[in-house]
Amino acid sequence: MSNAIEAEGLVKRYGETTALDGVDLTVPAGKILGVLGPNGAGKTTAVRILATLLRPDAGTARVGGYDVLRDPVAVRGLIGLTGQYASVDEDLSGRDNLVLIGRLLDMSKADARTRGAELLARFDLSEAADRPVKTYSGGMRRRLDLAASLVGRPRVLYLDEPTTGLDPHSRNEVWDIVRRLADEGVTVLLTTQYLEEADQLADRITVFDHGRVVADGTPGELKRKISGQTLQVRPTNRDDIEIVAKILLDLTGAQPSRDVDSGVLNTPVDDTMLVSAVIKRLDEAGVGVDELGLRLASLDEVFLAITGSKEGARA
Amino acid sequence: MTTAIAVPTTSVGPVKALAHGMVLAGRNLRKTLKSPEQLLDVTIMPLIMLLMFVYLFGGAIGGGDRDAYLQMLLPGMMAQTILFATLGTGVGLCTDITKGVFDRFRSMPIARSAPLFGAVLGDVIRYVASSSILLVFGLILGFDITTDPASAVLAVAMTVAFGLCLCWISAWVGMLVKSPQAVPGVMVAFIMPLGFASNVFVQTNTLPDWLKAFADIQPVSLLAEVNRGLLTGGPVGGPLLGTLAWMAGFVAVFYPLAMVTYRRRMR
Numbered sequence: 379m380s381n382a383i384e385a386e387g388l389v390k391r392y393g394e395t396t397a398l399d400g401v402d403l404t405v406p407a408g409k410i411l412g413v414l415g416p417n418g419a420g421k422t423t424a425v426r427i428l429a430t431l432l433r434p435d436a437g438t439a440r441v442g443g444y445d446v447l448r449d450p451v452a453v454r455g456l457i458g459l460t461g462q463y464a465s466v467d468e469d470l471s472g473r474d475n476l477v478l479i480g481r482l483l484d485m486s487k488a489d490a491r492t493r494g495a496e497l498l499a500r501f502d503l504s505e506a507a508d509r510p511v512k513t514y515s516g517g518m519r520r521r522l523d524l525a526a527s528l529v530g531r532p533r534v535l536y537l538d539e540p541t542t543g544l545d546p547h548s549r550n551e552v553w554d555i556v557r558r559l560a561d562e563g564v565t566v567l568l569t570t571q572y573l574e575e576a577d578q579l580a581d582r583i584t585v586f587d588h589g590r591v592v593a594d595g596t597p598g599e600l601k602r603k604i605s606g607q608t609l610q611v612r613p614t615n616r617d618d619i620e621i622v623a624k625i626l627l628d629l630t631g632a633q634p635s636r637d638v639d640s641g642v643l644n645t646p647v648d649d650t651m652l653v654s655a656v657i658k659r660l661d662e663a664g665v666g667v668d669e670l671g672l673r674l675a676s677l678d679e680v681f682l683a684i685t686g687s688k689e690g691a692r693a
Numbered sequence: 694m695t696t697a698i699a700v701p702t703t704s705v706g707p708v709k710a711l712a713h714g715m716v717l718a719g720r721n722l723r724k725t726l727k728s729p730e731q732l733l734d735v736t737i738m739p740l741i742m743l744l745m746f747v748y749l750f751g752g753a754i755g756g757g758d759r760d761a762y763l764q765m766l767l768p769g770m771m772a773q774t775i776l777f778a779t780l781g782t783g784v785g786l787c788t789d790i791t792k793g794v795f796d797r798f799r800s801m802p803i804a805r806s807a808p809l810f811g812a813v814l815g816d817v818i819r820y821v822a823s824s825s826i827l828l829v830f831g832l833i834l835g836f837d838i839t840t841d842p843a844s845a846v847l848a849v850a851m852t853v854a855f856g857l858c859l860c861w862i863s864a865w866v867g868m869l870v871k872s873p874q875a876v877p878g879v880m881v882a883f884i885m886p887l888g889f890a891s892n893v894f895v896q897t898n899t900l901p902d903w904l905k906a907f908a909d910i911q912p913v914s915l916l917a918e919v920n921r922g923l924l925t926g927g928p929v930g931g932p933l934l935g936t937l938a939w940m941a942g943f944v945a946v947f948y949p950l951a952m953v954t955y956r957r958r959m960r
Contacts, residue, residue, distance in 0.1 A: 431799055459800040478716065482803050484709065510727075
């Protein structure tokens with residue numbers, strides 16, 4: 379399968395600060411890449427370079443086969459951009475904004491109006507279509523931003539933190555829209571600070587920190603790669619908790635973490651065969667358990683593990 | 694509905710660029726028409742200035758003859774007002790940049806210069822409104838057009854054209870400063886001397902020599918002279934040539950500056 383977005387060794391410096399420090403990105407056509415990272419990690423800088431809004435100091439990037447530096451106009455013909463930086467005009471109505479964009483994309487007046495009305499209906503904005511955008515709620519505003527980036531039927535869509543500041547309901551609406559677009563074959567690069575969002579939407583996740591890619595993989599791979607799995611044990615009798623802790627320590631060589639309130643012990647395990655050994659030892663010790671299971675680390679744990687350890691290494 | 698798949702192009706031709714500029718100018722026009730209160734700064738302020746100068750200072754400056762003073766003042770005030778009106782161009786551009794509207798445009802396959810051109814052309818309505826309203830208000834106060842209506846229309850047209858050339862300074866400043874609120878602060882350094890160290894409010898022979906030398910040749914004074922000729926009779930040719938030269942000069946210097954600053958800011 380061909381790649382819709384390919385970037386190699388992107389570097390961007392602002393004076394002393396290095397916003398991007400050699401970033402590689404690849405997004406296969408029709409897939410969703412989640413770029414995850416804290417504020418200031420370089421996510422927006424990367425998007426701006428891929429959208430031809432910013433020139434990298436080093437590195438190359440191709441979108442739909444076109445070089446962002448050599449063929450910026452061709453790239454612009456393929457992309458749609460929604461985010462903190464690409465905005466609509468707040469003084470104009472939603473409809474006027476969409477028609478304006480259609481006209482700038484060389485549509486006739488009639489076509490631009492038709493396309494605008496189509497998108498307004500699709501994003502549930504028909505009723506508010508003729509009100510100035512400054513009167514819109516946060517969710518409506520974000521839906522219009524999305525609609526604006528779709529007027530030209532882009533094949534590649536950049537969504538820069540599309541749900542930041544939205545309530546859960548509006549966030550779910552945006553998620554549904556993104557999923558539908560992906561179903562239609564649009565390639566999506568989505569930046570987010572929310573692990574859940576990347577987990578929900580993305581086929582692959584690239585984690586940024588301090589302008590570098592610190593991890594890359596499918597959501598499942600990332601969870602496994604970073605923290606392996608967690609074994610969770612809850613003895614029936616709270617008094618047995620020390621016995622269980624001893625058994626886990628013996629078998630894993632690490633002190634399990636305890637949740638005193640729920641009486642649960644957690645310990646990271648690399649080898650899933652360990653579970654049967656734990657069961658055997660518990661059985662021998664005559665300890666009954668209410669709960670015993672393996673689970674993948676949550677993406678939150680993964681994220682903290684990656685960015686946290688980086689921080690530690692740097693200090 | 695079926696739509697042809699757009700074939701990617703690698704550059705934007707001049708015809709398309711012009712079309713995009715016109716679409717963006719239409720955006721500014723629409724905004725002004727939808728919220729006419731945006732015109733208040735270029736209408737009410739000049740009217741108050743006019744009233745102030747005619748009734749407050751006019752007697753003193755004009756030696757007691759307010760009517761004669763109004764005849765001298767109004768054509769000049771049209772020039773001075775258009776100078777102030779160009780402020781809005783820079784403010785508007787800077788607002789578009791800081792709000793991210795320009796980034797949307799720039800992520801689209803349109804000419805890079807189109808948003809800038811569009812903003813400038815879109816301000817025409819502000820300029821026309823400000824000049825015409827001032828002229829009409831002057832007529833109400835007793836200003837007398839001693840030439841003919843065609844000349845009066847020409848005076849308004851000349852004033853608007855002057856504004857379109859001068860506003861590249863404002864556009865440049867709008868590209869330079871970080872926030873829209875900073876535009877007037879910077880522009881004042883340029884607007885106040887041109888607006889007031891001129892022949893608009895006083896005869897330049899009342900000024901010290903060095904100031905008179907400046908006031909006699911600067912663009913606002915020259916346009917004031919052109920407008921006086923067109924509205925109340927008198928020679929037009931000399932000041933007209935001078936005004937046109939200034940206009941060409943402003944475009945030649947500040948259009949490229951605005952463009953370069955725009956490109957640099959957008960890196």
